[in-house]
Amino acid sequence: MLNKPRKVMLIDDNEVDLKINSKIITISKLFDDIILCRSGEEGLSYLNQHVDNEAELPDFILLDIQMPEMDGFDFLEIYKKFPKSIKDKCLIAILSSTLDFGDIKKAEANPYVIKLLKKPLFPKELEEVLKKHFLM
Amino acid sequence: MNSSTIRVLYIDDEENNLNAFKAGFRRQYEIYTAISAAEGLKILENVIVHVIIADQKMPQTTGVEFFKSIVNTFPDPVRILLTGYTDIEALADAINHGDIYRYITKPWNDLELHNSIKNAYDAYKAKIDLREKIAELEKTNDELNRFIYSISHELRAPLVSAMGIVNVVKMENLFHSSGEYWGMIETCSNKLDYYIQKTLQYYKNNKLVHEKSPVDFKTIINELIELYSYSDKETHFTVDIIQDIPFYGDAFRIEVILGNLISNAIKYQKKEEKNKKVEIHIEVTKDIAEITISDNGMGILNEHLEKIFTQFFKSKTNHGSGLGLFIVKEALNKISGKISVSSNTIDGTTFKIIIPNVK
Numbered sequence: 001m002l003n004k005p006r007k008v009m010l011i012d013d014n015e016v017d018l019k020i021n022s023k024i025i026t027i028s029k030l031f032d033d034i035i036l037c038r039s040g041e042e043g044l045s046y047l048n049q050h051v052d053n054e055a056e057l058p059d060f061i062l063l064d065i066q067m068p069e070m071d072g073f074d075f076l077e078i079y080k081k082f083p084k085s086i087k088d089k090c091l092i093a094i095l096s097s098t099l100d101f102g103d104i105k106k107a108e109a110n111p112y113v114i115k116l117l118k119k120p121l122f123p124k125e126l127e128e129v130l131k132k133h134f135l136m
Numbered sequence: 137m138n139s140s141t142i143r144v145l146y147i148d149d150e151e152n153n154l155n156a157f158k159a160g161f162r163r164q165y166e167i168y169t170a171i172s173a174a175e176g177l178k179i180l181e182n183v184i185v186h187v188i189i190a191d192q193k194m195p196q197t198t199g200v201e202f203f204k205s206i207v208n209t210f211p212d213p214v215r216i217l218l219t220g221y222t223d224i225e226a227l228a229d230a231i232n233h234g235d236i237y238r239y240i241t242k243p244w245n246d247l248e249l250h251n252s253i254k255n256a257y258d259a260y261k262a263k264i265d266l267r268e269k270i271a272e273l274e275k276t277n278d279e280l281n282r283f284i285y286s287i288s289h290e291l292r293a294p295l296v297s298a299m300g301i302v303n304v305v306k307m308e309n310l311f312h313s314s315g316e317y318w319g320m321i322e323t324c325s326n327k328l329d330y331y332i333q334k335t336l337q338y339y340k341n342n343k344l345v346h347e348k349s350p351v352d353f354k355t356i357i358n359e360l361i362e363l364y365s366y367s368d369k370e371t372h373f374t375v376d377i378i379q380d381i382p383f384y385g386d387a388f389r390i391e392v393i394l395g396n397l398i399s400n401a402i403k404y405q406k407k408e409e410k411n412k413k414v415e416i417h418i419e420v421t422k423d424i425a426e427i428t429i430s431d432n433g434m435g436i437l438n439e440h441l442e443k444i445f446t447q448f449f450k451s452k453t454n455h456g457s458g459l460g461l462f463i464v465k466e467a468l469n470k471i472s473g474k475i476s477v478s479s480n481t482i483d484g485t486t487f488k489i490i491i492p493n494v495k
Contacts, residue, residue, distance in 0.1 A: 014293065020300040027307045066289050097296040099288040099336055101388070120300035123307070
């Protein structure tokens, strides 16, 4: 079990969803701090910048699948190559509106994805996922 | 069709035959002649020929050998073999390996050869037409797949954002701040989402090939109940599943079938009923899974019972989409399952399903 999560990173190209989901997380008080990233590249460069600064790293990443250029799966391919210390600390859940069977199967099969959450995000569902992996 | 556009290649080592053929048929066809298989091949490489006539008995390469040699490189032209003596072995070889359309004996009869060429050309046309049709269908199929994919992404994504906004409004206690408008937006969004999901289910059911995988009914039923009772905690479920042996079937379709029935059982409860309940019973044997789903809901009128599985059938009182049970029936058809229903407006509805265990 990991300690109570403090920081969450939202990666989503959709401005509206970023706003909604950060609002939901703020109101439900599941995290103290939210890092907003408008693309997978932005998320990766944040992680790269803070590789050695644990305090700045997110405990949890909510990753969208459908994004232009680098999609969620491309992100995971690069994330795979990060040092173990980061991968052990930052857990990833997919947050997507997809109903595509192929995408769902692919997401569930990825070893770094602990859960596939469907939009719209419900705080209760998110909390249940967190409870399984963190001391809340 | 202008028959002069039919291009015929005739290969024969006897110059006289080539000349006779040209003289007899040049008015009807565009004729190419070759004195050997090698010469014939050169022509094939430069001209799109529809019909090839080859003499069997030629010095270097026989007609059959020539046809065999072009089976892969020039599969389209239709082949006619011409031979002066009846050589059964060559003939059998020709039919089995050279893809021969007709066999004609020498000396040829003009009318017979003429008819054969015409028929051969028709066969050529049919072959090419079929290929074009297949390509066209593959393209349509591809486009449909892309369309389905885009429904599940582009069309649904903004809708889901709107549903998310309604959630935030609820969390900020603003849901009743504008009369009933937020509630109306929520109802509309949910309805649209329901239609998108059902449309996708319908297409997937039609298109997906059968899949055989192990099915654990306990897991499926628990997941489905959790999913559909999310917005309705009042209904009480009694689940009784006897599955001691493995069941193999089409997991996607079974989920679609059970999901639609469970969501219906929750949706069509009597509003005033205090003790809303749904009972699910499943028994798996080595041949079948027998599933019963019964509720004490509003029931189905007797005169409607025969129509509930037809597309877009809706009763006036219950606001369904007319898609759920239609999809159930379609999915069952694909996996050779059966469904029966008994219902009345006092006790509620019971659906009984039998799905074969495909092992």
